[in-house]
Amino acid sequence: MRNSIPLYLLTVLVVGSASTYGLWKFQSSLIGKPPTANFTPAEHGQSEVEYNDPDIEKLRDSTKIRPKDRGVWISLARELLSKANQGIIDRQRASLEAVDALRTALDLDPKDAEALILMGDVSFEMQAFTKALDFYKQYLDVRPDDDSTRARYASTMTFLGRADEARQILEGVVERNPSSFQAHAFLALAFAQLGDVEQVKAQGEKALALAPNEEARLRLGTFLQSFEAKLASGELSTGASASGGDASSGETTSEKPSAAGSSGSIQLGEYLAGNPIAGPKIRDFKTEGKTFIVFVQQFPMSAMPPFAKQKFFGGIQNFVKEKGIKDFSQIEFRDVISGKVEGELKLSE
DSSP states (O other), rough: OOOOOOOHHHHHHHHHHSHHHHHHHHHHHHHHOOSSSSOGGOOOOOOOOOOOOOHHHHHHHHHOOOOOHHHHHHHHHHHHHHHHHHHHHHHHHHHHHHHHHHHHHHHOOTHHHHHHHHHHHHHHTTTTTTHHHOOOOHHHHTTTEEEEEEHHHHHHHHTOOOOHHHHHHHHHHHHHOOHHHHHHHHHHHHHHHHHHHHHHHHHHHHHHOOOOHHHHHHHHHHHHHHHHHHHTTTOOOBOOTTTTTTTTOOOOOOOOOOOSSSSHHHHHHHHTTOTTTTTGEEEEEETTEEEEEEEESSOOGGGSSHHHHHHHHHHHHHHHHHHTTOOOOOEEEETTTOOOOEEEOOOOO
């Protein structure tokens, strides 16, 4: 039996709060350091920063002497990230400069595998999951046999609400690499978001047996214990699913939901259904007085980076204003299974 559990609830299981940092923290033992800030590298310009670090200064000088040598640019990026990981220099500023250096390397060779994987990792760390997914995919186009990165690619899908796709990829990785702790652990997380309790336990137990160190074993073990405890106490909102791609199955359908009613509700429904962020997660619409209700599945808005949420809500506000829609005073996003309100948007008067 498969139950649906939104990603933000997995976060609560890991750290006991609504912050997604805990789930990233769990993943840090698998794929790298946890994210430290909300920003999208692609939205920032060139970063002029000074660290007074002799190693970094030497590499900067090398980029001026050999600007067409992508290896030098990648070395600069690696040094910046290494110093940031050690706490020697500011992490966000170092990441910005590292992204600039990696962009230059990719301008010189768009298929440079090392630059692509580093860009993927930095983007993931900075919560720019769509960017991370794109860079990982480009890397895998160059290095298709790298199953470790393929598992990382799949885990990024989980953060984007694409847990079933992640599951399929991770099952392939596990089949080829049955002794991979990383793949089994990520698969347990994907099954947790999908709500397949039996598989969470099965994959979790396999991962625990393969844990590379005590920290990873403890972190995963704590997650699994909390998962079972909250299921037993009824704290998790779950709902039975049926096969065939209905609202609780986790599968998206090719047919977009439509909004019946006033002209304003129809326009707003069509706009949201066609939105690249929300559209694939929308299952139905409903109006209650001046509230336009959007029923979504696996769309954990609490896990959205602030800049992404602001951009999403800003786009809706602009559309409503442009179309002169006066029917509603607010839009409410509700989970189709639990009924929980994932997000609210007050519309401008």
